[in-house]
Amino acid sequence: MKRRTFLQRIGSILAVLGVTEAEWLTLGSRYYQALAQSNPRKLALLIGINQYSQNPSLSGCLTDVELQKELLMHRFGFPASNILTLTEEQASREFIEAAFLEHLGKQARPGDVVVFHFSGYGTRIKLGTDTVQNALVPADLQNNQNVNYLLEETLLLLLRSLPTDLVTAVLDTSYYAPTIQPPGLRIRARPELVDTELASAELEFLKQLKTQNSSSKGEVIPPLLLTATVDPKQSSREVLLSGFSAGLFTYALTQYLWEATPAKTIQVSLSQVESSMRKLGSKQQPALLNSKKNSLLADNFVFDSTIGAEGAIAAIEEDGKTVSLWLAGLPPQVLEYYGVNSRLSLVTGEQLILRSRTGLTAKAQLSSLDSTTPLQVGQLVQEAVRVLPRNINLIVALDTALERIERVDATSAFATVPHVSTVVAGEQPADYLFNKLLQTPTRYGLFSAGGEPILNSAGEVGEAVKVAVQRLAPKLPTLLAAKLWRLTENQGSSRLAIKATLEIINSISPRVVMQRETMRTVSSETSTNKSLRIQNSALSTAIVPIGSRMQYRLQNMCNRPIYFILVGLKNSRSAIAFYPWQTPSEPDSAQTTPLVKQLVIAPGETFTLPQSAAASEWVIAGPAYECEHQLIFSTTPFTETLTTLETAKNSTTDQQPIGPVLNPLEVAQAILQDLHNASPVKAEINGTAADSYVLDVNNWATLSFNFQVA
Template identity: 70%
Template sequence: MKRRTFLNRIGSILAVLGITEAEWLTLGNHYYQALAQPSQRKLALLIGINKYPQIPSLSGCLTDVELQKELLIYRFGFQASDILTLTEEQASREFIEAAFLEHLGKQAKPGDVVVFHFSGYGTRVKLEASLDAVQNALVPANESNTAQDNKIVNYLLEETLLLLLRSLPTERVTAVLDTSYYPPSTVFGLKIRALQESVEAKLAAEELDLLKQLKTQKLLNIPVVLAATSDPKQSAREGLFSGFKAGLFTYALTQYLWESTPATKIQVAVSHVENSLSKLGSKQQPALLNSQKNQHIEKLNVTSLLPDGSISAEGAVTTIEEDSKTVHLWLGGLPPEVLEYYGVNSRLTLATGEELILRSRTGLTAKAQISKVESASSLQIGQLVQEAVRVLPRNVGLTIALDTGLERIERVDATSGFAAFTRVSTVLAGEKSADYLFAKLQPTPSRYGLFSLDGELIPNAGGEVGEAVKVAVLRLAPKLSILLAAKLWRLTENEGSSRLAIKATLEIISGISSQMVMQRETVRTLKTETSTSKSLPTPHSALPTQHSPLSTPTVPIGSRMQYRVQNQSDRPVYLMLLGLKNNQTAVAFYPWEPLQEPKTADTKPFLKEIVIAPGETLTLPQTNAASEWVIPGPGFFYEQQLILSTAPLSGTLAVLNTDNYPAADQRPINPLSNPLDVAQALLQDLHNASVPKTEMNGTSADSYILDVNNWASLSFSFQVV
């Protein structure tokens, strides 16, 4: 592109922003001079592109921009006027670079907070200077120059972006890149954000010129760059949720930041995000783009990235209706798996103590009414809301998406087959949100299987070669029961909103000491909000690992494991541990009652309640040879849910007692033969412990009512190697 044509293309934005040609072409130091009276400012440039002129459209990038914008404004106090968004055709390479220099480069000064976000396609491109030099690049809206040469591409190099970020005169620079660069040979499951580039593509000369200029500039900071994937083989994926589509990484990240506290370490935040991604059906692992070169970044707190938020929250008041008692809410802080089932009459509280009663919800937005009309005058736009009572339907089911690659008759047979199961429904992939995907493993001869949403086969969920569709579906009956049970106990997760003060640590026992694998703790109490997921005190050491410290924690086969659970509340709590091993087997912790008489083959063991007194700490299982928890081989992925209640979990224990466990086998972690019954009993126990009967008369009897003061549910995931 010629220089005059280039300037004409961006003339409108240059005119609006007041950028001269000399300012654009010369990255002078005057862009970065601090003002005489320093005051912290919070600047953001958010970019999202769904529609591209010549390539398939994406679906969730505009939602990503909205997720980030609402988070920055309501949770972290950004002014709307300081957030510049470029979407769709506005997000050309020229506009992105011009907006970066003017909105961020010209305004940022030392101590300011700067956030950059990109959602769209990524790709790989060869540099003109060398056929062997291939780099990552972001794909803007005007990805190619068809007017002159269809081989010229207008990509924004990742290297260019990193240099732009490093040229800003503040240490508080964060970038979020929800994209990937290597498309797989076959796209299966969730839509991906990676574009296969032609080997003949050449980068626009203007981009190469800008890169050359940037390389001569002084680097003023080391930005924190959060990437959606940590491995070239992984793909950044989009998800279909309850009424909206979004990037899995952006949604998981923004949801966690709503509920996190400023003291949270960056690597802990990324660990939580990865855990959430796994539950959304994706194995992509987010990463710090420059963590290997700059290890000190991993020691930073979330506060180092963003300004201190006032309090953590599940959402905020965005609009107040004319009646002054009805409000519109943004609920970006609710866990994704919970949002879809967040029922009418759920309650949220304002900082003033007033309660809002949920009346309806569409996607991430909801309508609510203040519980006491006389308090309506206290409502204000921007007020944060925290979860108080969670209302969930009792008829939650499993939704299976039927792959579009199936023939019509195959989809008909699959629909008929799944209809034989209670609480299992089917949808066409891409039309509605789903939990798993039913598709072909191979076309000829046909073989069918059940997959995660990103196309990974669920272990032991593949049918026989040549098997009829209905037979393949019916073969899945035990698997569907296990997956539905896991879905139910995931709905209890409330690490961010629980008011029950609990800290739990997963440890490897080594001799007389222990090594921390990971730690979770509730972030809210009735009095204050505390830091979350910190490292253990000095007596405990971090678990050594060969993997990146931001990846899923790994545990060697043969390890002796335990949980250390601290009850920091003023009430006794009762404990239950449930888990899912490799998406294949449901497991539970069996609290065996010590026998008072010699054990024989016919002696039926009993289970007992696990209770932790206020202020006390319990190790689980107890460290003795008879109850050791030893990790067996071969390697697998473990997801466990630690659930605590202020009332006995007697119903759950009663169902566990009916399980067909061997009388002589008293291992602490055992498979469940009736996982769905256990999960339903658990929800009923939490309901019994929580329900404020006198205040919830309008709530249907077909719902579970869970009060955040009465339960805590913490999620742990790790890889056995």
């Protein structure tokens, strides 16, 4: 289709492009600064393609566009009329380039915000005899032996041609298709085609851009480029969540942006996005590429909405008391189990009670039907009460590559394991995947939802399916326990003012590895410490060297004492906990069973973990492993949790600060019960407390730390 026809079809919508991707750049100070300004125009183009005629369909690209659009409208106040989306067959190379030229290029002025976003396939193509380039795959990808790709070089030249320094491109795609496809996953990369040539129109357009760029006067301003992977050979993946699929990176990033505040370092922001991706079972790492590296995000600008949220009112029903909510700000692992009677607060103080939920949308009612408070579309909602079911199972997906008899045997075997359910991979969300090893198809093992093999979960060659399940059964309660305590994560919504820093102790001063803090309570003054130096780059997982002495520094900025515990998972298979051993008051005491004590931080005080001089020898031993810690805080003691820990840990000789948890599932259930007991609001939710955990954001906080020991 000719460009004139394209412009006639798009019509007036093209006259006012909005910024959708600008949200993504919330990770760069230029991006935050742009959002803070009220006068500049904000122009953006969102592109998502699921259906490709000559490739397997993707599932999450249209959801990505929706996630971005809703985020921009409700979190940052962009009018819907300012957001242009090109999806499916509309997203041809010609349409994309025409939209860029006519409505980004012709409208952008110095100081304006311009954002480009793409979700779909990427690939590589050979140009000439030696050059190989990255390319985005549009909807009209191939015509005989000519491929109609949009070269990454073309896109970068278009971005650099804009007269503003607030230009951002976000690419949720990748370019190298793995030789062996990970089980149960959709990868946003198509194999490089041989014996094909790039469409002559694209080559001619690229030539024109190069000519214009070389003849242009003044400084060429580099765009800020946010990509789904830090390694060019990593794969951008999709994930099946509660009733929808999405780009793993897009969902993790937009969820973070709903709750985030601007006073964050790039390192902290990307670290938390990557941490969220890891909880969904992937080692994919995002990247922020920018020639002007700003280590801090601007913290002195006024936003359309200065508060974080878990979602917003998307529609109001005729009675004026019932609303439709968009809840993309909830952590993905929580969304699946976010139960009826959960409560969300409006800025006005009114509360909404959740009545039903499907995917990212929910129905809710005002808690007081006599309220005269007018509800409005776009009002932000913040989590107040989280209701979780007590009967949560571990979900194991059976890969469709298994033979029918293998799936039958696996279903039968898993049915005998308590608290475990099975589904067909790709049809429903799952926590783990049961499948054959790719390299040795006669061995069975367990994989994360992101396709990563669980260490030491593979059996011997020729092992029967039922034997494999029986072998895996003892590991499953630990994985379920980790699932349960991850459901308590609420860094974004907690009303307890807590900050936790992971440090390596040395002879000079502690070296900061990671820092987490509750977002809704800590002021920008305390949350941006300009003297803080994060040890590791945000583009890679935090690393603690083997042999390090480690500690946590915990700050209670509340006006009441706070109790806490630490639990975790090592190599996705072994549960661990911090044991605060209690020293007998009398040396000759007849007490033979060691006891653990409550850990409490006084108001306004800082607590180091381990606390005593002897326990400070928390030396990280080898070999290398991956670790996930949950620091869980409460306004009341963890009575049931410590009792449960003592039940299984009675050794008097091995009183190390970090030790294995022998009954992890019981400990996880006790944690949830303790948090439930700490929530006085449970008495107000009739008929819910018996079969659910009711957690009040005013009474608990959970901060998550993921790092690698190497």
